[in-house]
Amino acid sequence: MGKTFAEKVLGKATGNEVSAGQIVTVEPHFCMSHDNAAPISKIFRDIGVNKVWDSSKLVFILDHAIPAPTDKHAQNHKVIREFVKDQGIEHFYDIMSNGGVCHQVMCEKGYALPGLVMVGSDSHTCTYGAFGAFSTGIGRTEMAATWATGKIWFKVPDSMKISVNGTFSRGVSAKDLILRIMGDIQSDGADYMSVEFHGKAIADMSLGSRMTLCNLGIEMGAKNAVCPPDDKVLNFIKDKAKSDKWESIWADEDACYEKALEYDLANIEPGVAKPHTVDNYSPVTEVKGTSIDQAFIGTCTNGRLQDLEEAAKVLSGKRVAVRTIVIPASWEIYRKAMSKGVIDILLDAGCVLANPGCGPCMGNHEGILAPGETCISTANRNFKGRMGNKESFIYLASPATVAASALKGEIADPREVLV
């Protein structure tokens, strides 16, 4: 019997053959923390160890509320800078033009690498699976304990195989596919599991699209999500890799799966997750005409260059009907979008741009909703209160659907706008 990706990666990390269900203890290759590095540093002090086990394995990226919107946030950032200095942490992305949303930075700067075991104190750490890493989110105390000991325990997860074939129709993208999968299997459909994406359509997809798929693994309850480390990945990481410990690892052909699903992209249409759960799926055609007050394009889910380009294609030469906030996921993306003229198209259409970071995604700043307002967003969560007000409504959708809706001031089908 062959092994799954999770069994092979965790087996390599422990130096033994392992199988699903076993408890293993491993030393992670990288530990990512964002603004919560401050409270974690406090817990680390409470443990009573003076130095982190290996300062070169810690990566800090400020993104959740930057630049600081309140004095409390400013104090929080200050604590992090002091800890970075005290511990000699070299991989630190402060509020500077090499930064952005933590998961985007981890991928574009070459931390996310095939076969590595990575943990992050953020649930969307599963994004790095797009580059063939085993990566998962953990809580603050667990991160502090990992800094102190260099070790973390995992149950080797069961695995789910999602095979995808076919090609996207016009106006349809990876976000529509993953929203549909989340609707089908629900928010606990992959609980505790390692989700593997297989098939020709995954091979055809850009790394950005794969990141969107893996990013939303957590919204199905998955421990991690992963795509095959093919030539696209290897070409990307060449000259960028921040570790030499990586190795291309993929599941055996005859691996054993707890669940297997198959999708043909020909059957995927523009979709949304309706308020207030991520698995409340509906095709756009069924919610068309729902009035909106705000549109938001950005986040670790859909703030990449290809996402901004998709939105620009819809908005080019037209004018938005509601306030439309665009936040590129990193400054690198911001610059590329500027030089390609994408930012001009968005500004000409009436969109406003904010600095790379998480923005209003989890209700910190830059686009909080008023009671009774509705936002259509490219982000990852539409829970009640997520964008700062519990009496507001959030629809999740692809960049093309969000842009089309922004034009009309109501939820719209991008296929009717794209020519």
Next chain:
Amino acid sequence: MKVKGKVWKYGDDVNTDVIFPGKYTYTVLDPAEMGKYALEDLDPEFARKAQPGDVIVAGKNWGCGSSREQAATCLTSLKVGAVVAKSFARIFYRNAINQGLPVIQSPAAVDSIEAGEQIEIDFENGLIRTDQGKEFAFAPIPEYVRGILQDGGLVEHIRKSLGLE
């Protein structure tokens, strides 16, 4: 180890944003203060009325969503005795244990226990008893996890294992 208290009952897929809203994650930093905001967007009465030892009984996938540990810390801040659910989202499950908050999976108990009932949880014998005389057995908590709970959470557990006590 035993826990005794009133039941607060909730449904399926209760997410971390309604347990502890994201807007407080960098403004409410003192664990003692986090209890005030517990379940704010789900049941505003809870934080005002919950008593030490009270137990949350909920459907499937309790704690789905964010990795924010405050979703567990806000409950320990109110001295909630335990969360009994049909199933748990994995990050919440680990966070709860690391905060010393017992989490018990028992679909049968959840189906049968009503809001407002008084229940007792006996961890040694793996039993939930209601004041109506109903009993539900649950699988014993794994030894490693029990060790963390007994030490009152992961920080104390690590301190002990590193000889820092």
